[in-house]
Amino acid sequence: MGPDSSQDAQTVSELGEFGLIHRVTSGRAQSSGTLLGPGDDAAVLAAPDGRVVTTTDLLVQNVHFRLDWSTPHQAGRKAIAVNLSDIAAMGAVPTGLLVGLGCPPDLPTSVVDELAAGMWEEARGVGVDIAGGDMVTATALTISVTALGDLQGRLPVIRSGASPGEVVAVAGRLGWAAAGWAVLGRGFRSPVAVVGAHRVPEPPYAAGPQAAAAGATSMVDVSDGLLADLDHIAEASGVGIDVRTDLLEIPQRLAEVASALGKDARHWVLTGGEDQALVATFSAGQPLPEGWTAIGSVIEGQGVTVDGADYGQEQGWQHWR
Numbered sequence: 001m002g003p004d005s006s007q008d009a010q011t012v013s014e015l016g017e018f019g020l021i022h023r024v025t026s027g028r029a030q031s032s033g034t035l036l037g038p039g040d041d042a043a044v045l046a047a048p049d050g051r052v053v054t055t056t057d058l059l060v061q062n063v064h065f066r067l068d069w070s071t072p073h074q075a076g077r078k079a080i081a082v083n084l085s086d087i088a089a090m091g092a093v094p095t096g097l098l099v100g101l102g103c104p105p106d107l108p109t110s111v112v113d114e115l116a117a118g119m120w121e122e123a124r125g126v127g128v129d130i131a132g133g134d135m136v137t138a139t140a141l142t143i144s145v146t147a148l149g150d151l152q153g154r155l156p157v158i159r160s161g162a163s164p165g166e167v168v169a170v171a172g173r174l175g176w177a178a179a180g181w182a183v184l185g186r187g188f189r190s191p192v193a194v195v196g197a198h199r200v201p202e203p204p205y206a207a208g209p210q211a212a213a214a215g216a217t218s219m220v221d222v223s224d225g226l227l228a229d230l231d232h233i234a235e236a237s238g239v240g241i242d243v244r245t246d247l248l249e250i251p252q253r254l255a256e257v258a259s260a261l262g263k264d265a266r267h268w269v270l271t272g273g274e275d276q277a278l279v280a281t282f283s284a285g286q287p288l289p290e291g292w293t294a295i296g297s298v299i300e301g302q303g304v305t306v307d308g309a310d311y312g313q314e315q316g317w318q319h320w321r
């Protein structure tokens with residue numbers, strides 16, 4: 001249900017700032033990682049190993065989600081998931097979340113209710129609370145999420161740690177959300193397998209800490225596109241990365257959707273973002289952790305190639321283009 005479908009419902013401006021905050025926060029926080037919050041000037045979270053991993057990603061209506069393509073519940077889950085994914089990409093486990101909501105005055109409170117329910121569902125799935133946040137008026141529905149995490153005594157897995165000779169491996173899905181976005185963009189609502197992937201990603205949260213424990217040398221989550229995000233590792237590490245398409249599985253379902261739309265499934269897999277897969281590098285010869293699949297190698301040089309050749313310009317999502 002979108003804001004347009006409930007014209008006579010109570011709006012956020014009628015309920016007001018503190019009524020709205022009370023409505024989305026009351027009785028919810030319960031994780032042992034939340035020592036205080038929400039309700040005071042700031043929350044207090046536990047920091048088990050003394051270091052805090054923190055990240056923020058902002059979602060804007062009609063840029064990251066559309067309320068005629070996704071329910072508020074799905075948009076809420078996605079907003080939390082993309083942030084938890086960045087925590088996992090450091091090899092960390094989440095400890096808490098903060099949520100800023102920019103709401104147009106005529107937004108029905110039911111939309112905020114559903115959004116909050118989706119956010120809490122995704123947060124509870126990994127055992128953390130939304131420990132605080134902010135509510136403001138805005139011209140477009142805006143969701144700003146900050147996630148905090150803990151390294152459990154390990155070193156963070158950073159973008160600059162890859163060396164030539166290492167194996168590049170992936171955990172999670174590639175190309176599904178891009179396929180769903182293409183389907184929705186053509187005015188279709190199915191197949192639900194791909195449309196659902198656009199609406200709510202399923203990041204392999206546990207694979208991040210598992211890769212870290214297995215000695216991954218670098219890692220990133222795929223938000224913009226596999227090639228675009230691998231390029232961050234290549235640049236930060238001062239190496240080249242070659243992706244091998246004979247190692248990259250093209251799921252049958254994606255191939256079918258692509259052929260129905262006259263699109264290329266391989267292109268979705270290589271450049272589609274928003275499935276929040278994890279890609280990491282591991283030393284050659286070591287067994288990969290469970291759930292990880294080799295897709296290429298780290299080489300001397302710079303940039304990302306596909307089967308040894310440049311892929312061209314479009315390697316993933318870019319804002320303002």
Ligand SMILES: Nc1ncnc2c1ncn2[C@@H]1O[C@H](COP(=O)(O)OP(=O)(O)O)[C@@H](O)[C@H]1O
Binds near residue numbers: 056057086
């Ligand atoms: N406005 C900003 N101020 C400071 N740092 C920023 C800002 N925007 C992005 N960054 C930093 O730039 C890096 C790359 O950002 P981004 O591409 O959004 O990462 P990701 O794709 O992992 O979410 C991150 O370390 C992020 O914290």
Ligand SMILES: Cc1ncc(C[n+]2csc(CCOP(=O)(O)OP(=O)(O)O)c2C)c(N)n1
Binds near residue numbers: 057181273274
């Ligand atoms: C309505 C709509 N249009 C386009 C997209 C596609 N899209 C929007 S943002 C994005 C990339 C990821 O977003 P970003 O804010 O760059 O996340 P980050 O890399 O910072 O994690 C993609 C593929 C979408 N999800 N929804």
Ligand SMILES: [Mg+2]
Binds near residue numbers: 056057
């Ligand atoms: Mg970001």
Ligand SMILES: [Mg+2]
Binds near residue numbers: 057086
């Ligand atoms: Mg991100």
Ligand SMILES: [Mg+2]
Binds near residue numbers: 223
């Ligand atoms: Mg990231």
